[in-house]
Amino acid sequence: MKNGEVILAGFGGQGILFMGKILAFAAMIEGKKLSWLPSYGPEMRGGTANCHVIIDDNEIGSPIVTRPNILVAMNKPSLDKFEDTVLEGGYIFVDKSLIDRNVKRDDVKTIYIDATKIADDLGNKGLANMVMLGSLLKATDIFTIDEIEDTMKKSLPKSKQALVESNMKAVKEGYSLV
Amino acid sequence: MSEKVLMKGNEAIGEAAIRSGCRHFFGYPITPQTELSAYMAKKMPKIGGVFLQAESEVAAINMVYGAASAGVRAMTSSSSPGISLKSEGLSYIAAADLPCVVVNMVRGGPGLGGIQPAQSDYFQATRGGGHGDYHLIVLAPNSVQELAYLTAEAFNLSEEYRIPAMILGDGTIGQMMEPVDFDLIPEPVYAQKPWATNGTEGKREKNVTETLFLEPSELEERVFEREKKYDVVRENLQRYKSHDTDDADIIIVSYGLTSRVVETAVKILRSEGIKAGAIRPITLWPFPEKVFKEVHPKAFLSVEMSMGQMVEDVKLACDCSVPVHFFGRTGGVIPTPDEVVNKVKEILKEVE
Numbered sequence: 001m002k003n004g005e006v007i008l009a010g011f012g013g014q015g016i017l018f019m020g021k022i023l024a025f026a027a028m029i030e031g032k033k034l035s036w037l038p039s040y041g042p043e044m045r046g047g048t049a050n051c052h053v054i055i056d057d058n059e060i061g062s063p064i065v066t067r068p069n070i071l072v073a074m075n076k077p078s079l080d081k082f083e084d085t086v087l088e089g090g091y092i093f094v095d096k097s098l099i100d101r102n103v104k105r106d107d108v109k110t111i112y113i114d115a116t117k118i119a120d121d122l123g124n125k126g127l128a129n130m131v132m133l134g135s136l137l138k139a140t141d142i143f144t145i146d147e148i149e150d151t152m153k154k155s156l157p158k159s160k161q162a163l164v165e166s167n168m169k170a171v172k173e174g175y176s177l178v
Numbered sequence: 179m180s181e182k183v184l185m186k187g188n189e190a191i192g193e194a195a196i197r198s199g200c201r202h203f204f205g206y207p208i209t210p211q212t213e214l215s216a217y218m219a220k221k222m223p224k225i226g227g228v229f230l231q232a233e234s235e236v237a238a239i240n241m242v243y244g245a246a247s248a249g250v251r252a253m254t255s256s257s258s259p260g261i262s263l264k265s266e267g268l269s270y271i272a273a274a275d276l277p278c279v280v281v282n283m284v285r286g287g288p289g290l291g292g293i294q295p296a297q298s299d300y301f302q303a304t305r306g307g308g309h310g311d312y313h314l315i316v317l318a319p320n321s322v323q324e325l326a327y328l329t330a331e332a333f334n335l336s337e338e339y340r341i342p343a344m345i346l347g348d349g350t351i352g353q354m355m356e357p358v359d360f361d362l363i364p365e366p367v368y369a370q371k372p373w374a375t376n377g378t379e380g381k382r383e384k385n386v387t388e389t390l391f392l393e394p395s396e397l398e399e400r401v402f403e404r405e406k407k408y409d410v411v412r413e414n415l416q417r418y419k420s421h422d423t424d425d426a427d428i429i430i431v432s433y434g435l436t437s438r439v440v441e442t443a444v445k446i447l448r449s450e451g452i453k454a455g456a457i458r459p460i461t462l463w464p465f466p467e468k469v470f471k472e473v474h475p476k477a478f479l480s481v482e483m484s485m486g487q488m489v490e491d492v493k494l495a496c497d498c499s500v501p502v503h504f505f506g507r508t509g510g511v512i513p514t515p516d517e518v519v520n521k522v523k524e525i526l527k528e529v530e
Binding site: 021024025028034035036037038040041059060061062063064066155 | 294353355356357435441
């Protein structure tokens with residue numbers, strides 16, 4: 001699969017928007033049409049955050065995703081809010097470190113990843129988003145690992161290039177678990 | 179091939195303005211447009227420009243008034259409640275026939291309202307906003323690329339006609355990121371400014387910027403003169419995009435973000451064999467009324483993030499020759515393609 005309508009959702013501070021930016025930037029490098037739309041509001045670390053990313057070959061109409069084919073849920077309120085909107089046959093990725101219930105639907109593909117725990121074991125809980133991203137890449141084939149590594153090198157500012165390595169380590173960890 | 183960058187709408191306005199020769203930005207923060215001020219704060223000092231965060235919206239627009247009067251490309255931005263505060267200043271700037279660019283990233287209203295996207299400032303923008311007989315050139319982009327393009331256009335048009343220009347966006351257009359290519363925006367075209375209050379150097383009579391004319395006949399004469407200019411703009415500046423209108427039973431009219439929702443809705447309708455078309459006004463003032471005389475649907479539908487404002491211009495433009503319907507969500511709620519599809523089906527049932 002090379003196109004998608006994606007909702008990424010979780011707490012503020014989990015790097016939800018960053019995960020979306022990596023997908024958007026990768027799509028731009030590939031010459032795809034894309035849109036990236038964040039939730040915005042009087043929110044802070046610990047509040048809810050989500051972001052809509054659309055990747056397509058054709059011009060994108062509404063940038064608001066109402067029926068995603070990919071949902072990444074990194075907390076329970078996000079799974080509760082978006083589970084029913086996922087298209088039949090779509091993917092739901094669940095950070096099971098933080099979500100203590102299963103997906104109720106049986107017409108979607110569900111992938112449970114112990115992302116926050118794995119990231120913690122890697123030495124930084126903040127990398128849970130990258131673990132989730134890795135599992136998303138493996139399950140959906142939306143981009144290759146190399147494309148994502150290339151994207152990080154091109155999109156991160158000079159001062160943050162040092163983070164590419166640790167990010168990619170987490171991505172590869174997530175990739176290996178699916 | 180030129181380089182595309184991934185940017186938020188608000189930041190793209192800032193970059194386009196700088197490339198258009200704007201070196202004077204007077205801001206005051208308000209969600210959802212603060213990224214534009216932040217971008218200008220970061221960039222302007224590096225290129226010898228002025229970024230000034232004023233003590234209020236009223237101060238910011240009056241700083242624009244002063245800078246524009248001196249003949250430089252000046253800009254300010256805000257969102258709905260802040261634009262209301264700037265309206266007095268806008269009336270003065272229009273009365274003084276000065277060019278400037280004002281950005282309104284609209285949020286839900288009235289009052290402080292909310293901070294989510296809306297289009298409920300259409301009346302305020304297209305009817306001038308402040309007091310007196312005047313207009314702004316109002317441009318309504320629907321993508322980040324077009325936001326950059328129209329920002330550059332706004333500076334050029336505003337200078338050409340000596341009419342303040344407004345970019346009317348909404349929270350979503352400002353917050354979303356899309357690829358943008360700045361090589362595709364228009365080059366700055368600078369007008370002669372013999373009226374500018376930029377120092378006589380002892381060589382000419384002094385220029386005066388004024389808006390007070392106590393003699394009624396003198397004021398009327400000035401308003402008449404300005405109206406002639408508005409007539410030229412009405413004739414020459416109508417811009418829109420349309421598609422699938424030739425055989426359309428129903429034409430959906432929408433602008434800005436909403437036009438992209440409608441885009442998706444039209445695709446769904448066409449795939450079901452329903453003859454729907456779309457007109458998207460790009461200039462909201464002047465309203466692109468000519469195109470409404472060239473199409474022959476059984477009905478129009480205006481879709482807006484308001485309780486129905488542009489719908490009045492659609493009725494005027496088509497002389498109510500066919501029924502003009504309305505569908506809108508407001509307060510920060512964005513209509514979905516499915517809602518638009520259902521409304522169209524409901525209307526066509528009535529028509530047939």
